[in-house]
C-alpha cells in the first residue's frame with residue numbers, strides 16, 4: 001500500500017477571475033471552499049505580462065477573510081515587501097531566479113509579518129533550494145513557465161514535485177509545497193499523490209460555473 005495522501009488546500013488564482021466583478025468572484029470562491037487566494041504579481045520584465053499590485057490586493061482584503069498568497073513575478077521583489085504587508089498579504093513568495101540576496105529578502109518578508117516563500121521556475125534545479133529550507137514557510141513550484149494563466153502543466157514537473165517532497169520530508173517537513181500552473185481536475189490526483197499541500201488553480205476554478213464542485217474535485221472529493 002502507498003502512503004496515505006494528505007488533504008490538500010486549494011488556492012484559486014485571481015488572474016483567471018472576471019475583473020469586472022472581482023469582489024463577487026472572490027466571495028464566491030470563498031463560499032465554495034477555497035483555502036487561500038492566490039495573487040499573481042507581474043512586472044512585464046521578469047515575465048512578459050503585467051497584472052496587478054498592492055492597491056488591488058488591499059481591495060481584495062476588504063471583501064475576504066481568506067489568507068492572501070502573493071506570488072511576486074518581478075525583478076525587484078524587495079521594493080514590494082512593505083506595500084504588500086500593508087495591503088494585508090499573509091504570505092509572499094519571491095523567485096529564486098530573481099533575487100541576488102535571498103537571505104535578506106526572506107528575512108524582510110518575515111519581519112514585515114508575512115510567511116516567506118520561494119518560487120522556482122520549471123527548469124530551475126531543486127539544488128537551488130539547498131540553503132533555503134530554514135528560512136521559508138513554503139516552496140512554490142511552477143508547473144508552467146510563469147506569466148500567463150490557462151497553460152498546460154509541463155508533465156516533467158510532477159516528477160520534480162515528487163523529488164522535492166522527498167527532500168522536504170528529510171530536511172524540513174513543516175515547509176508547505178505549493179504547485180502552480182496548469183492544475184486541473186485530471187492532474188490533481190497525481191499532484192496530491194506526489195506531495196502537493198496546496199494546489200493553485202486559476203482556470204480550473206474560475207472557468208467553471210460550479211466553483212464549489214470544481215474546488216471539491218481538486219481536493220479529491222466529488
Ligand SMILES: O=C(CO)[C@@H](O)[C@H](O)COP(=O)(O)O
Nearest residue numbers: 146147148149150182202203
Ligand atoms: O503564476 C501563474 C502564471 O504565471 C499561475 O498562478 C496561473 O495564474 C495559474 O493559472 P492556471 O494555469 O491555473 O489557469
